[in-house]
Amino acid sequence: MVKIKKTRLKDFIDFVQQEYDVFAPTEVGKKTAFKKIDSAFEIIHDIVNTDRSPKEVFFPQSEVLFEYGKDGLKTPERKEKPIAVWGLRHCDTSSLTMLNKVFSDAHQMPDKDMFKDPYWKEKYDNSLIFNQACNTPLSTCFCHWFGRGPFDKTSSDIFVVDVDDVFLLEGISEKGKAFLAKYEKAEQATKEDEAKITELKRKAESFLAEKTDISELFEKIGKLWDEPIWEEISGKCVNCGACTFVCSTCHCFDVSDEGKKGKGKRIRLWDSCMFQLFTKEASGHNPRGISTQRVRQRFMHKYNYFMDNYGVHLCTGCGRCVQVCPVNLDVRELIKKVLDYKIS
Ligand code: SF4
Ligand code: SF4
Numbered sequence: 001m002v003k004i005k006k007t008r009l010k011d012f013i014d015f016v017q018q019e020y021d022v023f024a025p026t027e028v029g030k031k032t033a034f035k036k037i038d039s040a041f042e043i044i045h046d047i048v049n050t051d052r053s054p055k056e057v058f059f060p061q062s063e064v065l066f067e068y069g070k071d072g073l074k075t076p077e078r079k080e081k082p083i084a085v086w087g088l089r090h091c092d093t094s095s096l097t098m099l100n101k102v103f104s105d106a107h108q109m110p111d112k113d114m115f116k117d118p119y120w121k122e123k124y125d126n127s128l129i130f131n132q133a134c135n136t137p138l139s140t141c142f143c144h145w146f147g148r149g150p151f152d153k154t155s156s157d158i159f160v161v162d163v164d165d166v167f168l169l170e171g172i173s174e175k176g177k178a179f180l181a182k183y184e185k186a187e188q189a190t191k192e193d194e195a196k197i198t199e200l201k202r203k204a205e206s207f208l209a210e211k212t213d214i215s216e217l218f219e220k221i222g223k224l225w226d227e228p229i230w231e232e233i234s235g236k237c238v239n240c241g242a243c244t245f246v247c248s249t250c251h252c253f254d255v256s257d258e259g260k261k262g263k264g265k266r267i268r269l270w271d272s273c274m275f276q277l278f279t280k281e282a283s284g285h286n287p288r289g290i291s292t293q294r295v296r297q298r299f300m301h302k303y304n305y306f307m308d309n310y311g312v313h314l315c316t317g318c319g320r321c322v323q324v325c326p327v328n329l330d331v332r333e334l335i336k337k338v339l340d341y342k343i344s
Pocket of ligand 2: 237239241242274324326327
């Protein structure tokens, strides 16, 4: 483990930028989001969850897949450097590993390679992921329900802890260890520094609200498809889609052709299963025409279907949906309702 004085962070970020485009939490209008930075001075350090999730670094809200015309198809060339992301919290690094399963691990398909998404893979496979410990989790955080925690080091290349006037950095993956070894200006961390991490971790865990045991969630929610619980839960949802857009793991998208006179672009755009038009078919039939069906789909996907496909819940407990929902539909309450529900 090494340490870098906060006053020297600019030098370290400059060093990272020699090899990578660096994305970090920063202000975008009145919101916070992970955006490409020019300098370390743009980084907001005291934020736990950015308003917008970091999925957009690798899966942008709008992305040109290719251009078409009379001469055929042209895929846009990516001229940027590989991506490094500074300031991710563990919930967000684990959300990226979940999205990577969708875009890169089509293990259910007979011809797996055909279903790997080159746009995602080109960015994510070459990235350097910094995972920063949460010293002060929020009241909306519930990562611990999923067996994770504010000081979880997995799903990253380099683990970072903000301690007094320094950042402590530990290489986790081989890539992360090799990168840190190249930065010769870092000092070795001391035993006292490491002891401070233990104390910060203890404090951070004490901020987390009581844990709910979700070991039965997959099986229980799987039995509720036809139960009236969904009418009760969806009653106040206005289907605004905000929860899906801020969610670090939601990944519904639409593909649209924009062009005229024989040329144009095919664009991938975020969409939401909470929108009525998302499943409307050309015939006019809509298998999820009412809100109850859409709310059920969102939560069945998160806590049953994805687990069935990939062995993990499609939720990290980041709490962004709790913060943003205009009618206070709290996913933690939904989970508790499901677990307590008695099938008649
Ligand atoms: S469902 Fe909510 S808590 Fe879970 S990952 Fe999405 S935004 Fe975070
Ligand atoms: S943010 Fe709330 S009201 Fe909007 S779609 Fe999600 S659950 Fe429904």
